[in-house]
Amino acid sequence: MQPKYDLRKIKFSVDEGTFKRAVGLYEGGKVIDFEDNLRGYSATVTGTSPYFISVSNTDIRKGNCDCYVAQNKNELCKHMVAVAIYSILRGEKMKEDESAIEEFACSGKLGELSNEELFEVKKEISSATKFIKGYTGPSKKWFEYQSSLSEGVCMLELVFSKLPVSKQTSDLVIKTLLKLDNKLCKGGVDDSDGTVGNFIYGSVEILKDFAKLDKNCLKSFKIFEKQETCFGWEKDLNLKEI
Numbered sequence: 001m002q003p004k005y006d007l008r009k010i011k012f013s014v015d016e017g018t019f020k021r022a023v024g025l026y027e028g029g030k031v032i033d034f035e036d037n038l039r040g041y042s043a044t045v046t047g048t049s050p051y052f053i054s055v056s057n058t059d060i061r062k063g064n065c066d067c068y069v070a071q072n073k074n075e076l077c078k079h080m081v082a083v084a085i086y087s088i089l090r091g092e093k094m095k096e097d098e099s100a101i102e103e104f105a106c107s108g109k110l111g112e113l114s115n116e117e118l119f120e121v122k123k124e125i126s127s128a129t130k131f132i133k134g135y136t137g138p139s140k141k142w143f144e145y146q147s148s149l150s151e152g153v154c155m156l157e158l159v160f161s162k163l164p165v166s167k168q169t170s171d172l173v174i175k176t177l178l179k180l181d182n183k184l185c186k187g188g189v190d191d192s193d194g195t196v197g198n199f200i201y202g203s204v205e206i207l208k209d210f211a212k213l214d215k216n217c218l219k220s221f222k223i224f225e226k227q228e229t230c231f232g233w234e235k236d237l238n239l240k241e242i
Ligand SMILES: [Zn+2]
Pocket: 051, 065, 066, 067, 068, 069, 070, 077, 078, 079, 080
C-alpha cells in the first residue's frame, strides 16, 4: 500500500543532509527485506551493520530504527527516510527533480499575482504556517515537533521563491513574517534549533532583492516605521542602505 505522504512531504520533513543521505541509501540498493504490514512498513538497511526499521504509512515521523541517531538523539534518521522513500518508489529510479533540493531565493521576475493566484498563494501560506505551532511536549517527541517546523518552513520557502517581485508580493511576505514573529514571541513556538529564525532572515534577504528590482517594494517596508518586531530582523531592511 502506498503511504499517505509523498516525496515532497518527506523532503520537507528532514534537513537537506539527511534527505540526501537517505536518497543515497535508497539508490545504492541498501534497503532490503522491505515488507508492507498493516500500519506501515518494515525493512532492513544494510551498512557496516544492518539496521532494522519500521515506518508508519500515515506519518513519516512515526517509526523506529535501532541506529544511534534514532535511539539517542531522538531524530528522524536517514534509514527511516530511506525506507519511507522505498514505500513510494518501490525500487524504481528516483527522477532528478524529485531528488533536487529547491533553492530558497528571490525569483528575480517582476510582476504581480492575479487575484486567483493571490488567493492560491495565501492558501498555501496559511496551510504552511499551521505546521509552525507551539510546542506542547513532552508527550510529543522533540524530533516530530522539529520536523513539523521544518515542513512548514520548507513549504514557505517554496512559495516565496516562486513569487514575482512587486509591492503586492512584498506586502505579502512582510505580513507572513510578522505573523511568524508573533508566533515565535507569543505563540509558544520552540525554535531553539533556529529553523524559523533562519527562514525569517533568509526572507529578509529576499525582500532586499525585491527592493533592488522594484523600488515600489520600499513602500511596504514603511510599516516598520510604526511597528517593531520581537527579534529586530526588520533593522536589516534599512531603506537608506538598499
Ligand atoms: Zn536509523
